[in-house]
Amino acid sequence: MKIDPQISFGKTVVAIEPGAEWFKLVKVTRSRDGVKVERVVLRRTEEVEPLAGPGFLKALGLQELKGVPVIVCLPRQMVNVRLFDLPSGDQNEIADMVDLQIARQTPYSRDEIVFDYRLFRSDKEGYTRVMLVIVQTGVVRQKYRFMEDSGLSVGLVTVTTDGWLAALQSGDLTLPKSGSGAVAFLDCDSTSGDLVILNNGVPLFSRSMPMGSSQITADGGQLEKWAQEISRAFETFRNETPGVAVSLLVLSGGAAELSALAAGLKSALGLDVVGVEGMAKLTDDLLLPPESKGTSLAGVLGAAADAKGLQLNLIPESVRMRKGVIAKALQLTVTGILLLAVFGMLSLLVLSRTSRQEAYLAELTRMINATAKTADETDAMRRKVAIVAERLGTKMIPAKVLVELYGVVGDGTAFSAIEISDDSKVVCRGNTETVADTVRLVNAMESSPLFQNVKSTRTVSGKDRTEFEVTSELEKKRP
Numbered sequence: 001m002k003i004d005p006q007i008s009f010g011k012t013v014v015a016i017e018p019g020a021e022w023f024k025l026v027k028v029t030r031s032r033d034g035v036k037v038e039r040v041v042l043r044r045t046e047e048v049e050p051l052a053g054p055g056f057l058k059a060l061g062l063q064e065l066k067g068v069p070v071i072v073c074l075p076r077q078m079v080n081v082r083l084f085d086l087p088s089g090d091q092n093e094i095a096d097m098v099d100l101q102i103a104r105q106t107p108y109s110r111d112e113i114v115f116d117y118r119l120f121r122s123d124k125e126g127y128t129r130v131m132l133v134i135v136q137t138g139v140v141r142q143k144y145r146f147m148e149d150s151g152l153s154v155g156l157v158t159v160t161t162d163g164w165l166a167a168l169q170s171g172d173l174t175l176p177k178s179g180s181g182a183v184a185f186l187d188c189d190s191t192s193g194d195l196v197i198l199n200n201g202v203p204l205f206s207r208s209m210p211m212g213s214s215q216i217t218a219d220g221g222q223l224e225k226w227a228q229e230i231s232r233a234f235e236t237f238r239n240e241t242p243g244v245a246v247s248l249l250v251l252s253g254g255a256a257e258l259s260a261l262a263a264g265l266k267s268a269l270g271l272d273v274v275g276v277e278g279m280a281k282l283t284d285d286l287l288l289p290p291e292s293k294g295t296s297l298a299g300v301l302g303a304a305a306d307a308k309g310l311q312l313n314l315i316p317e318s319v320r321m322r323k324g325v326i327a328k329a330l331q332l333t334v335t336g337i338l339l340l341a342v343f344g345m346l347s348l349l350v351l352s353r354t355s356r357q358e359a360y361l362a363e364l365t366r367m368i369n370a371t372a373k374t375a376d377e378t379d380a381m382r383r384k385v386a387i388v389a390e391r392l393g394t395k396m397i398p399a400k401v402l403v404e405l406y407g408v409v410g411d412g413t414a415f416s417a418i419e420i421s422d423d424s425k426v427v428c429r430g431n432t433e434t435v436a437d438t439v440r441l442v443n444a445m446e447s448s449p450l451f452q453n454v455k456s457t458r459t460v461s462g463k464d465r466t467e468f469e470v471t472s473e474l475e476k477k478r479p
Contacts, residue, residue: 015304023048028304056150069155076194118311160299166309167302181247188253213254213294227268252276253296408444424474431465
């Protein structure tokens with residue numbers, strides 16, 4: 001785990017999830033008796049954001065957290081997650097392979113993203129399962145700046161999925177047995193969901209679901225839409241992982257509280273649906289606002305309760321370097337004060353040692369000059385690498401399009417032509433077995449992060465096949 005060496009988490013850990021709708025803060029104390037949740041803060045994001053600044057902690061009654069290292073958990077919908085196997089078990093080789101995969105997994109250049117990964121054992125002999133998490137640098141910097149301006153010290157930036165995976169490995173979160181099949185875990189927040197399919201604790205599939213508990217009524221309203229979204233995700237999973245079937249759906253967060261939803265999904269999907277066990281009992285004794293029942297605390301609770309099990313750190317490299325420079329500056333300041341005190345005493349006692357003091361000052365000056373030169377050379381190399389990486393990424397656009405289309409296309413779809421213009425427009429022509437297959441292709445392309453403004457410009461139904469023409473634009477890089 002690549003955590004800042006200047007930060008260490010003790011018995012008391014604070015985790016924060018700065019979501020689009022809710023600001024969640026959990027303070028946890030871990031002892032021999034187990035995990036105890038000391039405090040939970042749930043406030044609307046629109047109420048919290050204007051409080052950013054020196055008075056933030058006082059406004060929320062959290063003055064004791066000033067200077068305490070916190071874990072920032074980004075919501076799943078803010079990041080991209082990719083799962084794949086690599087033919088190696090060597091950590092250094094895997095790191096090099098992941099670097100090569102970055103250009104294939106995202107349309108952004110390296111200086112526009114922050115990424116990290118965690119490893120799992122693979123069912124394939126000689127392979128390692130990789131969960132790669134990618135997020136735009138601007139998103140992380142925005143959240144980091146908010147915490148820093150509010151007087152909080154950020155020790156780690158991860159994603160909520162990493163939190164409950166850490167809780168799962170430690171035993172604080174227990175998933176029911178699923179027989180020989182895989183387990184689909186759906187953590188449902190107020191406006192979105194996080195679907196992960198695991199097989200023996202190893203994630204095989206991950207998707208951010210565009211639905212939340214606020215869309216569900218007590219009698220199971222919107223059930224059909226939920227079942228369609230989950231079925232579509234399961235279909236994609238079956239195409240990507242043939243031979244592995246889902247036998248159990250586990251609900252957590254807001255969805256786990258609605259028995260009508262569980263019963264309806266069980267009937268619609270044809271598999272067992274249960275609520276999650278373990279983490280909910282941690283907040284039984286806390287008085288939470290009534291409107292927070294639709295939110296999920298699984299990720300942020302898991303991160304706080306099992307901080308040592310987290311394996312993702314999405315703090316940008318520039319921020320890490322800045323923190324390192326500040327730490328070294330403080331060390332140099334303390335050292336400088338001590339040196340001045342020693343030199344003052346020596347000058348009073350032995351005036352004849354002035355030449356030795358000059359030698360010390362000359363050596364310090366040489367070290368400062370040498371450091372400045374190294375820093376300039378490093379910065380120049382970084383700019384060159386960024387230019388080369390950006391140019392290489394542009395050449396790989398056609399390959400990225402083909403790889404993405406291969407990932408979303410159904411079995412009954414055949415392409416006759418794929419055109420990619422200089423202005424990043426894509427035209428796909430081909431045929432499908434039915435009109436419904438064409439609609440599914442359009443929906444799959446719309447859910448892909450690479451395509452935007454997907455439109456079906458022509459659909460002709462024939463006797464045996466349906467011809468189609470679908471146009472889209474490639475997602476443009478953000479400045």
